[in-house]
Amino acid sequence: MRVSRQRFAGPRLLVAALLACFAQPAGAAAGIPLDIIVFSGVQDLPFFVATEKGFFEEQGLNVRITLTGSSTELREGMAAGKYQIAHTAADNAVAMVELQHADTVIVMGGDNSFNHLFVTPEIEKYEDLRGKTLVVDAPNTAFALVAYQMLADHGVKRGEYTVSLEGGTPAKRIASMADNRIAQAGMLNLPYSVLAPRKGLRELGSLTSAIGQYQGTSGFVLRPWAGANRDTVVKYIAAYIQAVRWIKTLAHKAEAVAMLVNHLKLAPEVAAQCYDIVADPATGFAKDAEFDLKGFENVLKLRAVVEGAWGGRPPAAAGYLDLSFYDQAAAKTK
Known part of the structure; x- marks a missing residue:
């Protein structure tokens, strides 16, 4: 897995670790290339795991990560086709549809954002x-x-x-x-x-x-690309699901904490506290990266109330979703 640091000019906190976060082992086998854009943070633990435990490689994927400096940069890069998949708050996918008129669709969940x-x-x-x-x-x-x-x-x-x-x-x-x-x-x-x-x-x-419930980190794609590359999307989600299952197996805590220490340069006690939060069965990473429909309805309601979008009446959630990719991946990993 390759990582690039694109226009990231933030403070030094964690920056020293960015290029190492998703470093691909030398000699790793080539696979289907996938360019992913994400923010740096503990929400990236599934990527660390999927890389180091070989879940992406098992699916025949060569996942390449770009760390974004802002949600605007992420959305613009996705709309331009520079990246195939983005992971960030679900509301950014809604913003791409409503503000950029990009044919974007959410294909998987992740977490409640822990904000x-x-x-x-x-x-x-x-x-x-x-x-x-x-x-x-x-x-x-x-x-x-x-x-x-x-x-x-x-x-x-x-x-x-x-x-x-x-x-x-x-x-x-x-x-x-x-x-x-x-x-x-x-x-x-x-x-x-x-x-x-x-x-x-x-x-x-x-x-x-x-x-209340909130759909935070989500995976979303451009609908035309996903339609033309269905098998690749399903394989990617399957690897991600495997990584989340691995993380939420408490026997792996020490190894997961070590990954956070290594990749994000956190003190061990900070990394352990972060792990306990994301591994919590009820409030941590969503089980198998499931999508929280009620949480997403709250996302839409919030945009309607705060921004006055859609005349203050949130639309049906279904127009922003295609969870058939997720359903196929989940069935594949049972």
């Missing part, structure tokens, strides 16, 4: 964020919408705080709050939500406690 709203030490409650700065990736997708809703639920309206677009990645968001001090609030996922308290930041609330 929490963190603030700088002087912020004690939501109301303290009036007149302050919220740092986000893009202003109109995914976790920015979640943050807006969390603030609105506590009486803090859009326009009562500034939105900074300096947070293309979680690494940039934590730096904006803890190091550069240009923002007072931002959404963080793993490992940053574990690292944040160690840097003096405090949590105001979790995404799932505020929104």
Whole structure:
């Protein structure tokens, strides 16, 4: 597996590990090439596992990873056909359809995003964020919408705080709050939500406690490409399912923690805490990377409420999904 660092100019946190994260062993057999784009973080553990345990190779795949510097970069690269599969919040697939008019479809699930709203030490409650700065990736997708809703639920309206677009990645968001001090609030996922308290930041609330079920990390593709390469998509999902099963087998904890330490350069205790979160049977990685339909309906509802999309009435989820690829892969791995 090859990794590239495309226009990634975030802080040094984890950056030293990026090129090594998905390094393909020398002499690895060639296979069907697949270009995947993802954010760097603990959500990438299935890729580490699928590579090191040979699950991609067993499916005849040569998976090549690009680490994105922002969701905008990811969506633009997908729309341009530079990548075949993206893994990030499901709302980005919706944004590609609705804002970029790209024929994008979600084919698998992943997790609930493990996101929490963190603030700088002087912020004690939501109301303290009036007149302050919220740092986000893009202003109109995914976790920015979640943050807006969390603030609105506590009486803090859009326009009562500034939105900074300096947070293309979680690494940039934590730096904006803890190091550069240009923002007072931002959404963080793993490992940053574990690292944040160690840097003096405090949590105001979790995404799932505020929104309920939420379809976070998802795999999505351009529909025409997937239709023409069905067998490849199914093989890819099958390898991913195998990796998730391996991760959620607690006997593999020590090895999985070692992968996080190695690839993300985390302290062992931080990596162990992250593993415990993603391996949790109820709230960790979705079983077999299943798609959470109720969580996705909440994604659509959030976009309708916060952005006023579709006249405030969310559309049916089915138009953004083709889970037949997943169903075929799941049957293949039984």
